[in-house]
Amino acid sequence: MTKHKSAPDKQPQLLHLVFGGELKDLDSHEFRDLTSLDVIGIFPDYQSAYAAWKGAAQRSVDNAMIRYFIVHLHRLLEPNGLAALQRTTPSS
Template identity: 50%
Template sequence: MTDSQNKMHLVFGGHVSDPRTLDFDDFQTMHIVGIYPNYEQAEEAWRAWAQRTVDDAEMKYVVVHLHRLLEPEIIDPASK
């Protein structure tokens, strides 16, 4: 795996006050799915959990690019 493929991603979800935003209601009840070594695995986990909660319009799962937070100076806008 190359460095461009090995980038940490966090997947988590929780209830939001408005499904069009990322304003999470209760940080105590947020679900941390996990940390993944690449976007493909993170997306797979995100899709699985988003599908499980598809009937709850106020539940939202997201993928956070941890590598961008850890090393902001190397952000490549074209990469995931």
């Protein structure tokens, strides 16, 4: 069994969700069919989420009604942001 230790110099985990689907209208974020949403995945940082988003968006370039989005899950999980985390972390 592998034990995970948190290193003091390790960056905080910033989760991002990449998903998409066909929109009802190009001027909205309302999806035509919620049961057919394409969930690409959850990624540990913005850079890897962006790469996944870009790949999904390029695969659907022939259908203008399909849009993919990156959701910053870390902002939903920690609404006060990194400032709250930094206040609770002892400085070196």
